[in-house]
Amino acid sequence: MSGLPAWAGAFDPDRIETVAALPLPLPVRDWAWGGATGHGVKVAVVDSGVEADHPRVGGLAGAVSIEPNADGGTKVVEGLHEDLVGHGTACAAIIRMLAPDAKIYSVRVLGSNLKGRGATFLAGIRWALDNGIHVVNMSLSSKSDQWFGPLHEIADEAYFRNVMLVCAANNVPGPTYPSQFASVFSVAARPGSDPHAIAYNPRPPVEYGACGIDVDVAWQGGGSIVATGNSFATPHVAGLIAALLSKHAGLTPFQVKAVLQAVADNAEG
Amino acid sequence: MTTPSPELAALLVRIGDLAGQATRPTTLRAELARAAASVRQLLDAAACSIALVEPDGGSLRFFAADGAGSQAIIDITMPVGRGIAGWVAMAGQGIAVGDVSRDPRPARAVAEATNYVPTSILAVPLMDEEGAVLGVIEVLDPQLGSDDTGRALDVLGTVGDQVASIVRLAQVYDNLGAALLRALTQAEDEAGFGDALRELVATEGDELAGLAVAFHDLASLGSDASILARRVLEEVAAFARSRR
Numbered sequence: 001m002s003g004l005p006a007w008a009g010a011f012d013p014d015r016i017e018t019v020a021a022l023p024l025p026l027p028v029r030d031w032a033w034g035g036a037t038g039h040g041v042k043v044a045v046v047d048s049g050v051e052a053d054h055p056r057v058g059g060l061a062g063a064v065s066i067e068p069n070a071d072g073g074t075k076v077v078e079g080l081h082e083d084l085v086g087h088g089t090a091c092a093a094i095i096r097m098l099a100p101d102a103k104i105y106s107v108r109v110l111g112s113n114l115k116g117r118g119a120t121f122l123a124g125i126r127w128a129l130d131n132g133i134h135v136v137n138m139s140l141s142s143k144s145d146q147w148f149g150p151l152h153e154i155a156d157e158a159y160f161r162n163v164m165l166v167c168a169a170n171n172v173p174g175p176t177y178p179s180q181f182a183s184v185f186s187v188a189a190r191p192g193s194d195p196h197a198i199a200y201n202p203r204p205p206v207e208y209g210a211c212g213i214d215v216d217v218a219w220q221g222g223g224s225i226v227a228t229g230n231s232f233a234t235p236h237v238a239g240l241i242a243a244l245l246s247k248h249a250g251l252t253p254f255q256v257k258a259v260l261q262a263v264a265d266n267a268e269g
Numbered sequence: 270m271t272t273p274s275p276e277l278a279a280l281l282v283r284i285g286d287l288a289g290q291a292t293r294p295t296t297l298r299a300e301l302a303r304a305a306a307s308v309r310q311l312l313d314a315a316a317c318s319i320a321l322v323e324p325d326g327g328s329l330r331f332f333a334a335d336g337a338g339s340q341a342i343i344d345i346t347m348p349v350g351r352g353i354a355g356w357v358a359m360a361g362q363g364i365a366v367g368d369v370s371r372d373p374r375p376a377r378a379v380a381e382a383t384n385y386v387p388t389s390i391l392a393v394p395l396m397d398e399e400g401a402v403l404g405v406i407e408v409l410d411p412q413l414g415s416d417d418t419g420r421a422l423d424v425l426g427t428v429g430d431q432v433a434s435i436v437r438l439a440q441v442y443d444n445l446g447a448a449l450l451r452a453l454t455q456a457e458d459e460a461g462f463g464d465a466l467r468e469l470v471a472t473e474g475d476e477l478a479g480l481a482v483a484f485h486d487l488a489s490l491g492s493d494a495s496i497l498a499r500r501v502l503e504e505v506a507a508f509a510r511s512r513r
Contacts, residue, residue: 047360085355087364112349113325114349114358117402141362143361143396145399146400171393172363172393172427213418225369226367228365228366228422229422230362
């Protein structure tokens, strides 16, 4: 039997290693996002859709649905839509909690058929890049070699355009994309209830651990549930990045990565 | 349709027998039922089920289960665009969700069929080596400690990786008979049969067609090689029988 994911246990409080970080002004959390609201920052939730009128979401700045075409391509359908499951709503609400004034966009890429899944996923990221999005929350991944190249290419493009792709690591062993790429923020769940707490894994590709185990999250129908998964840790990091960018506009992905390392619970220096 | 030589015909019959023995639905069901039972015991859960993606890509069919409601759930289908299992299949990500009874919609069809409404669900995708989603493993009401949910997802993800291998192998053999039949019907003669198989490989990337080509080429080397091919197949068939 193959082993657990390489990062499994990396964020256990008893095992995590201390890392040297940049000497940012103390206290680093205050410097990073003290008083920040996410104002002026656009965040896309690439997922199952978002319930705009959910009390914990508090409205959307926009919504599109990426749907497969009969010819194998994709089309963009603008306008509010339902959340097919509740997961996208959960992510949007977490981002809203951490960056209350951010402009949140729902980019629904999950639909009614698994065929064309990779194409809609890629088209969702493309929409975000073409529409001035600053932070993209992707609680999704692909193991497909077919999509390695296209996803790598668009992740590099995002990196060079200062668009932060925040991606969930996968519990299934083996590489998944784009969370495997150095150009993205790869996130796994770790114990703890502080939504602002981050840990840095010195043994990437999974770099950041955030709140994602037994967390109370918004769900479809205006409700809420308790959930666990890397996909719930990911919007915590996306929300914190949105708050950071609203206070320190123009940071590049490598600068943001350094700040997140500096605010990590296991950082010293 | 071509008339293959007696040697090739015997080989095809043997391949067909092997494919049938390896891919009878009861075999895959039995393997997956054992996996579901093991997972349920491992996580001390009320139930564990394994649903596979239907060929049209639009729904999941429960193929094996163990525990509460396990008999009733078999062969129930649900759309991939709905529910927690659907999200797991679409996103390719594992999640654990508690308090699901607060929102009965995702599991309504399943709950009505099994007369069991879970409180919590763990679910991970089954993915093949190329990254295609083959199905989902769902665990209902696992007994976990307060800090164990994340670890349980990791373990379930790893088990899912192994279960996916079983599914993948079964699907590969499942396609063998169809690939051989298509090649036969498209061939004008025995040489054309080999060409037709190679064309199948080129156009569909069908691993089974590749296997068929390999045996066809081996048979074409002469009677000794053909005997060797048959013996290999017979041994594999015997192994498949012993596994049930």
